[in-house]
Amino acid sequence: MIEIAGVSKTYEDETVLDDVSLVLPESGITAIVGPNGAGKSTLLSIIARLITPSAGAVRVDGLDVQKTKSDVLAKRLAILRQVNHVGMRLTVEELVTFGRFPHCGSRPTAEDERHVREAIAYLGLEALSGRFLDELSGGQRQRAFVAMVLAQDTNYVLLDEPLNSLDMKHAAAMMKLLRRAADTFGKSIVVVVHDINFASIYADRIVAMRDGRVVLEGTSDTFMREAVLRDIYDTHIDVREVDGHRLGLHYL
């Protein structure tokens, strides 16, 4: 369980997170949605101890992320940030193997290698595993990063816009894969998405943020309503029901 208690973040005099309290359960998919600048990435980074909050605390399985040893947390929680400027010439396999570092340090065992192979296979990167990262397309590189984070094999996986630069097929495949990881391995996956329909279809819970606050916590049924969406996004989105899924026609 991730407990976020009264977390705020201010830069100079700008408040980007305002007293956020939230509980994320031990398993299932939580989608975090909200307009640009709502504070989604900041919240994720604070949960993953990459940013120090100005006030409040985050506990993962009861461990305060600011006070717990980093290598202990690295076995429980993994994060992939929204933007990853990596100019390193590593092969996909090398990168994914580094995801095992919290478990094995510099000495991967057969078990670690199995995790690496599985993560690469999960993301459909087998054919590219010997390629250097700078020889991949943007979407392929994004999948390699996700593979690295999955190889870390933590109960909590935080993904900040993992669908970035993925094509339609791979975006849906990514969400299905996260669904499977949550269902088969009981992982808790927190994912920031901009396409509300992915949240609606694949997430167990939806957390909507705006202006540094959590404005809604609920399911697809409570979130996917025209009035709610208008409040969050300041724009009208038609919501239709298709095959039991609530979909927003935000292209119109």
Place this chain on the structure above:
Amino acid sequence: MAVRALPAGSGIWGSAAGLILAAGLVLVLAAASIFIGVADMSVGALMEGGENGRALQLLFVSRIPRTLAIVLSGMSMGVAAIIMQMLFRNRFVEPTTTGTVEAASLGLLATALLAPALPIFSKMLVAALFALAATFLFLRFVAKIPSSASLIVPLLGLMFGGVINAVTTFLAYRYDLLQSLAAWTNGDFSSVLRGRYELLWIAGLLAALSYLAADRFTVAGLGEAFTRNLGLNYGRILAFGLCIVSLVAAAAVVTAGAVPFFGLIVANVVRMMVGDNLRRALPWVALSGAAFLLACDIAGRTLRFPYEIPVGTVVGVLGSAIFLYLLLRRRARFG
């Protein structure tokens, strides 16, 4: 459970055979370096014993120390450069483009002025402290520049080094030490003698020691967020790396001098060929650093025989040619 190393790369660059070949090349070049020179140093002359074994004496007092100094400098300067490139996350940094070597010289000058009686080892430590302080300052400063401006970093570093150098030169000029100063920052192995290069062993040892942290340096190269996500202490990796770099720079400055841009060239060529996984790249950097510096030194000694071209000049000409060739050659690789 079987314990295995991180995945090796493809072909010769990942194989032990390639490394053994490179080590063999270093040995051949080292042998050549020992036997090429102004004074007759044929095996025959050695066996004869010459006039009271002069050739043999020359071998142990001058030739072997010189060759060892070159090997150790080449290894450690290359390793220092690639570590810096990971920590700065920039391909164009090395101890002579970040003010590190200049600060070490300033430190050495300070000891020459204030505590000339200090043993050379202590002088080196003071020089290393100056180097560490300057490099750390520069790193903190660079962290505030957006990462896209990657060429700005070495330019600023050269300016920073220039400023430190101006102070050093001014002091050296006032106290009549200009000649020593020139020797510190422009590598010259022609005056290496037994008893005057041994601190380079420390640099060589540190370069070897850095291999233990190879994976950590690679992770640091992925950035602070990746490093922390993997549960590693970014600050500690930074501190360890900067200590190695500063000590290597200081050891170079107090012995044969640093060779400008040498590590930059070696590290970049290796990174292009082998990739950036330091576990694989570090041995290559060490071996090719030694081989390249030996080759440059031999070239400098033979091209205008019996005169010597300074090794820094040869490194500059040969190095930039190789570097440009690799840069311009279109590389396509299919995995």
